[in-house]
Amino acid sequence: MKIAFIGIGNVGAALGDRLQKLGHDVTIAARDPQSKSVQEALARNSALKVESPTTAVSTAEVVFLATPFPAINSALTPLQSALDGKILVDCTNPVSAGLKHGLDSKISGSETIQQIVPHAYVVKAFTIYGYENFENSQYPGYGDLQPAMLIAGDDLTAKKTVADLCSQLGWEAVDTGNLSMSLHLEHMTLLWIKMARVQGLGVDFTWAMLKR
Numbered sequence: 001m002k003i004a005f006i007g008i009g010n011v012g013a014a015l016g017d018r019l020q021k022l023g024h025d026v027t028i029a030a031r032d033p034q035s036k037s038v039q040e041a042l043a044r045n046s047a048l049k050v051e052s053p054t055t056a057v058s059t060a061e062v063v064f065l066a067t068p069f070p071a072i073n074s075a076l077t078p079l080q081s082a083l084d085g086k087i088l089v090d091c092t093n094p095v096s097a098g099l100k101h102g103l104d105s106k107i108s109g110s111e112t113i114q115q116i117v118p119h120a121y122v123v124k125a126f127t128i129y130g131y132e133n134f135e136n137s138q139y140p141g142y143g144d145l146q147p148a149m150l151i152a153g154d155d156l157t158a159k160k161t162v163a164d165l166c167s168q169l170g171w172e173a174v175d176t177g178n179l180s181m182s183l184h185l186e187h188m189t190l191l192w193i194k195m196a197r198v199q200g201l202g203v204d205f206t207w208a209m210l211k212r
């Protein structure tokens with residue numbers, strides 16, 4: 001697939017690198033091709049392409065948004081028409097001081113993003129764990145059980161495409177429902193960060209889905 005990344009830092013570079021190595025055509029939508037994050041992503045994987053944001057997004061089938069949450073307006077507003085009809089994978093998390101929800105839990109970040117780009121198919125994914133798990137999703141010793149990637153979105157076809165990408169990256173995609181469910185995923189992020197990075201459990205854990 002043709003995939004573009006808006007934001008190519010910890011999260012974007014980890015996912016972009018792995019998706020390119022799986023055979024996808026990955027382009028960085030670079031506001032500044034010389035920026036540290038772009039140059040570091042290219043040093044990690046020289047097969048990534050670099051284009052202007054408008055060109056990268058216009059030609060992509062799937063676009064990943066992996067900027068800091070406060071950057072969503074400046075990153076997305078110039079791309080509103082380029083994102084019409086595109087799948088937009090929202091990897092962002094609104095987080096405020098003290099590990100609180102950045103929008104006071106009144107609305108999810110993903111729904112806020114959907115308001116900026118009303119004609120994109122926004123799917124929340126790749127948020128509830130640290131980027132280290134996006135670099136390496138392998139948890140040996142559990143047989144066929146894969147780590148769970150919880151996703152949310154309003155469009156079933158878009159979610160199917162994102163679920164396929166999750167699967168290729170070693171995750172069991174768990175569809176939690178409509179985009180409004182993103183609020184709960186954003187709280188799961190806060191839980192994961194608190195456990196992993198604050199309370200000292202470390203980053204090498206995920207959740208998995210058991211069913212009967």
Ligand SMILES: NC(=O)c1ccc[n+]([C@@H]2O[C@H](COP(=O)([O-])OP(=O)(O)OC[C@H]3O[C@@H](n4cnc5c(N)ncnc54)[C@H](OP(=O)(O)O)[C@@H]3O)[C@@H](O)[C@H]2O)c1
Pocket residue numbers: 006007008009010011012031032035036037038066067068069071072074075091092093094095126127128129130131132
């Ligand atoms: N870190 C994690 O473990 C983790 C895990 C899951 C989700 N997330 C979420 O994922 C998002 C990215 O986190 P990260 O750790 O990857 O951040 P990061 O390493 O700081 O990278 C941010 C990227 O966004 C770009 N950017 C910043 N402002 C922008 C703007 N206005 N327009 C376009 N691009 C802009 C930066 O480009 P420049 O280099 O040009 O500044 C950089 O490439 C955040 O919302 C975070 O909450 C993080």
